[in-house]
Amino acid sequence: MKYWRYLILLILIILLGGCQVDNEEQSKKPLEMSQDELPDVKAFEDEFTRGFLQSTEETRPGYYPFLSGTGKYEMDFPAGGVVGDRGYSKEDERFESFIIGVDNSLIESSIDMKYMPDKQGYENVVLDMLSTSMDKDLEFEKAQLADRELYFAPFKLENGDFGYAAFIQNTVDIGGIHIFYLSGCTAEEEKCSEVMEEEDSTIMNWLKTIEFINESE
Known part of the structure; x- marks a missing residue:
């Protein structure tokens, strides 16, 4: 009987040890991993970008979890x-500004993001400011999401590039995110109409993934 008890105990120790190793591996942040442990995509090749990424597991196909520096x-x-x-700027938890460059096979995009301590009730002021920055009379639509409001307006430049100006207001706490998302087609001209239509959907779906982290949570 003692032999079997020792054998069962040994098996349990091995299993628990293996689980602990697995948990440690899963809890490692991408910045702590070696290059051969990371997905073979541009976001993980850049060390600075990797510092914002929270996991190598996709949130959905082609996307990974990002946490703001604030x-x-x-x-x-x-x-x-x-x-x-080089263009990254942050002031404690109050302000953060950076640009994301996105290079896909048929589209090149630039996403200008700013986190500000915006308060509810000043949305029109922010939207006017975004319009002034674009030197355009932008017509914003509003989408009510959980714990936030999304304001977005499409625009198009003379060279054919297009995108969205957007503002996301926290409705639970202080905080707003100002966004300019600009995309240009790099495919053959006859394909660009279809490519840009798909990009329009891509931008809108991405904007809806941005969620605030409130102290009450």
């Missing part, structure tokens, strides 16, 4: 995206 919001981050370290 800790105030999270979102899906495109596999082909890179956060520019």
